[in-house]
Amino acid sequence: MTTTDTTPAPRPTAVRQGSRISWAVVVLTSVAIATYAVSPYLVRSLEALASDDVGLAPGYAGRGAAILAAFYLHVVAGGTALLVGPFQFWAGLRRRRPAVHRALGRTYLGAVGVAGLAALVLAPVNTAGLVGFLGFGTLAVLWLLTAWRGYRSVRSGDVRAHQAWMIRSFALTYAAVTLRAWTGVLIAAQVPFVSGTFDPEAAFANAYAAVPFLCWLPNLVVAEWLVRRRGLPTVRIVELRD
Numbered sequence: 360m361t362t363t364d365t366t367p368a369p370r371p372t373a374v375r376q377g378s379r380i381s382w383a384v385v386v387l388t389s390v391a392i393a394t395y396a397v398s399p400y401l402v403r404s405l406e407a408l409a410s411d412d413v414g415l416a417p418g419y420a421g422r423g424a425a426i427l428a429a430f431y432l433h434v435v436a437g438g439t440a441l442l443v444g445p446f447q448f449w450a451g452l453r454r455r456r457p458a459v460h461r462a463l464g465r466t467y468l469g470a471v472g473v474a475g476l477a478a479l480v481l482a483p484v485n486t487a488g489l490v491g492f493l494g495f496g497t498l499a500v501l502w503l504l505t506a507w508r509g510y511r512s513v514r515s516g517d518v519r520a521h522q523a524w525m526i527r528s529f530a531l532t533y534a535a536v537t538l539r540a541w542t543g544v545l546i547a548a549q550v551p552f553v554s555g556t557f558d559p560e561a562a563f564a565n566a567y568a569a570v571p572f573l574c575w576l577p578n579l580v581v582a583e584w585l586v587r588r589r590g591l592p593t594v595r596i597v598e599l600r601d
């Protein structure tokens with residue numbers, strides 16, 4: 360795999376304005392999901408949550424110590440990556456407080472490392488079965504890989520490659536938000552097709568069969584589009600020769 364440089368195009372004011380609004384949406388949705396999805400697991404036991412059928416607690420209550428450790432490490436470190444990640448794209452902070460950017464960057468990369476390794480433990484036992492194993496498992500591998508490439512490129516002084524890899528990395532972190540959005544959309548989309556009583560559990564199971572891939576594949580396409588639009592180095596699987 361090699362990287363190819365392209366010349367950065369000047370960005371008109373309307374594009375910059377649009378980027379700021381999109382960034383604000385990403386910050387708000389990331390903070391909302393990091394708080395809403397993680398906090399129940401910090402304040403109540405899995406057994407108590409399972410009795411109310413909250414989130415995925417019923418699938419994890421009573422599991423062995425290794426799975427439980429991976430689950431809690433994943434939830435806390437994943438929440439940390441999602442909270443910290445968006446602020447790394449704030450150009451003003453990078454310019455004025457580079458030490459803060461570096462400290463938050465180390466926190467983000469450490470959190471992705473822990474949450475990604477824990478996700479590799481959870482993928483084989485996830486509640487979506489084989490599709491979850493393949494979808495979440497691939498996501499975990501790519502999450503670790505993109506964070507590693509982001510770290511290696513900045514250590515070697517290649518700031519533009521670092522920016523490109525961190526856009527890809529955060530697009531994958533943001534799967535935590537898009538997963539929940541897609542689940543809601545896919546559950547709602549089934550309502551018009553139900554004859555008789557709506558079964559929320561069946562609707563959730565149907566939606567959850569698609570989200571292990573849907574939560575991250577489109578994000579990666581958007582990330583690649585952003586990388587190209589900013590004139591950052593793109594990834595070529597095969598190098599073309601003259």
Ligand code: HEM
Nearest residue numbers: 396414415437438478481482485486487495498499531535
């Ligand atoms: C991007 C890479 C990620 C991967 C590969 C991944 C993978 C997984 C897997 C396999 C599970 C168990 C799912 C199941 O049993 O069906 C899970 C659950 C969970 N993950 Fe992640 N995850 C990722 C990112 C994140 C992030 C950034 C957060 C931050 C909020 C997060 C928070 C959670 C929570 C709270 C649960 C428990 C499920 C719930 O109640 O919603 N994950 N994750």
